[in-house]
Amino acid sequence: MHAMKRGFTILEGIAIGGFLGLLAGTLFAPRTGKEIRSRMKRKAGKTIEEVKEVWSDTEMKAKALLKDAKHRARDWRKEAIHQFTGAWDDAKRLLS
Numbered sequence: 001m002h003a004m005k006r007g008f009t010i011l012e013g014i015a016i017g018g019f020l021g022l023l024a025g026t027l028f029a030p031r032t033g034k035e036i037r038s039r040m041k042r043k044a045g046k047t048i049e050e051v052k053e054v055w056s057d058t059e060m061k062a063k064a065l066l067k068d069a070k071h072r073a074r075d076w077r078k079e080a081i082h083q084f085t086g087a088w089d090d091a092k093r094l095l096s
Contacts, residue, residue, distance in 0.1 A: 011054055018047030 022043050026036055 011051060011058070014051055014054055015047070018043070018050070022047070 022040060025043070026040060029036065029039070031039070
């Protein structure tokens, strides 16, 4: 059995990157506890906003793709019915 490789989604990458940046900034910044907490709140808020933005963009793109797929499926269905009807009529003519 093959082991599946799993990549990160953009959303996961942003979240992980934001967390690691926040952690590195906290550990290596020469600031007081109050300053660090305040900074962490700001960075967390910024990361949340970025995640919301990416989520919104992704949701819009997914909806557009779904709408396009529905239209294409409808068109393919109509074409298939048209092709079948033509073939059926041809078969009836040949057999009569």
